[in-house]
Amino acid sequence: MTKRAWMTSGLLIGTALLVTGCVPEQKYNDLLTSYKGQEQQLLTTQNELSTARANEDRLRTQIAATMADLEELQKRIANGDPDMEAWAKKYDELKKQLAMLEVNQLPDDLTKELTALQSQYPDVFDFDARTGMLRFKNDFTFDSGSDQLKPGASTVLAKLADILNSNLASKFEVKVVGHTDNTPLVRTKSKYGTNLMLSVYRSASLRNALVKDNVSAGRFQIAGYGEYRPVVINSAKGSSENRRVELYLTPLSIDMALDTSSEDRTPAEAPVATKATTPKAAPTKAAPVEDETPTK
Template structure:
């Protein structure tokens, strides 16, 4: 009875959240999708719990308990504990629905991966963005993944290939600081920071592709030095040298579009095809914002 009352309280709380005027339509669709899936799973688990309780009651009421019945009872109690833990986890996810721009289950998995690799990557729960530090992910002036970064990119690809994540497009966006390229060889390879930022985004995309993410789910872009997250100093900024990954609803599918877009966190400009790097025109003035590679 306690479980049903808890679920009823959550059922009242979330519709109240949907009615708040400042929440966007896409966010409301996200909350509803998360709530609906979690609610259905909780109800199913609760039904399994009731069946397990009946089984336990029968086993405990056996007139001539033997070793086999005792073993069955122990297994049933263990199963019941696992079901209760699963219900508790889903209720936690349900209570947090709407606090993240992507499903809570996916957000938790990304957060755990970032916590396990703090020197290489971070995860922003508010925006749903994953960030790789370029100084650790790449060598200076290079666009090939370092040996220590490749396994983490592969592990991230596995998370992004999960059923809960498969409804999202993976947008990979490269950034640099404002230090111009001076090395002649690097300049010949990439031209400028636009080229370097996009080449690094492509390198991460290729890592995802090698790990099994379809190209149809991915796009890449490079912003060069024009989207800093902190002011650049005389030697630029390590924080500005980064590659970010955004998850947005896949286009053309109503069910996916109803799920949980992180569109407000991701770049809004048109992105280049996943394996394309094309020289940029001169950037627009700062008040208009930079173009992407087309």
């Protein structure tokens, strides 16, 4: 075989190997893409399941309490309580509350208010009416590696506080949960230490801003998961979707009338400290001095 023939044969064999090698690589890429999609769907499902479990115990307690109230009202009505009309009205209200607790939905009017606010600020937060969750996007809410709210976020939170203080939302408590991506802290590591602590600080900052706007301090819980509960797969530079603070509105588990937290008081309501005065002592007469003549 001539040199040219050998070269031609080698080229054909190399081309065949290259072509056959591309097929497995394409399949690998397709499988990798499919895997990433399934993993992201799993992360989303895990977050939804976590939310449902967090609310389950509270809802069970509230449903049991409401059922007990309903049974008491039924007894009163059956026994001919003189204030039948008022008790019947209370009975109907409790039945509506029970139905709302069982489906875990926000009232329609409250949902409309929150949806309208989100439509004004779509770059700042998302709202999921099904779970009663507001998801604030950290890149529009906080500076990188910081728990200080941006001025624009404070404006949105002030409007959210108005909704939370309305009659529509007054029976709901607010759980504030912070999250980060997996990018290690550098510039602010000495202050926060870890992404976990940064997420807690951010939850507290958002909560404090709402309390400053007169939302009752006793209605809040705060938590932080750092980088450990992503909603999407982090890239080499993290993910803006994972950098977030979530607010969950759930029915109140306590009677807020019993909340006497000093954090909620305005300066006019706070007790005024009075300067203690010490009464002047009455002048005392000097005791007579005895003649101390030395004895001999």
